[in-house]
Structures are given as C-alpha cells and as structure tokens.
Amino acid sequence: MNNSPNVQLGSDYVQPADRPTAWAAMAAGLANDGYTPAQIADALCVDETTAHRLLAFAGRAA
Template sequence: MHDFLDSGLDSAYVQTADRPTAWAAMAAGLANDGRTTAQIADALCIDEATVNRFLALAGRAA
C-alpha cells in the first residue's frame, strides 16, 4: 500500500481549492499500488464515480 505519511499530505493543511488535486494524487497512488477502483473508493471513503473523476484528473485511466 502506498504510504501517504511520506507524501506530506497528512501533515499539511490542504487549501480548499487544492483538495481535488490532492485527492487525485492519493487515488493515483493507490491505483499505482494495484488497488481496484472499488478498493480506492473504500480507502478514500468516496464512491467509484468520484474515484474515476480523480483518476482522470491525475491523468490515469480507471
């Protein structure tokens, strides 16, 4: 599993406008770790449609 503790996302406040990019990076990291869309949705407490939008924002196909 991708360790987000090393990413700095846990220790820094993310401005509201920057949150979609930060969540997209988290979703892409989980996808890079081999997680399925359903697993990413579960890990981030979002639905699969939102995972797909975040992956598209990150430049990754679902």
C-alpha cells in the first residue's frame, strides 16, 4: 500500500486507448536522459523491439 501523501492511488493509471502515446512519451523521456533502447526496454518491462517501436511512435529514431 502506498502511504505517500503526495500520490493518490490510481493517479498514474493510463486508459488502454491512451497507453501507446503514454508509453511512447515515457520511452522518449528515457532516451532524452541517455538511455539506450535496451535500457528503455528494461525500464518499461518490454522487449527491445517494442522499445524501438515506441521510440518510432514518439518520433525519435533509435
């Protein structure tokens, strides 16, 4: 259970229809922080092919 006063349960929930855009934004943010596609895949718990697809969806070449 999260007891943090700054975070409400469910506040980070992403509706299914919005997930590709949200995950692509997360991938792009990690890429901006210097993560490699392999590191992005690990951070987002996806395979590296999916990380490349998310980066392409976000308009970032991997």
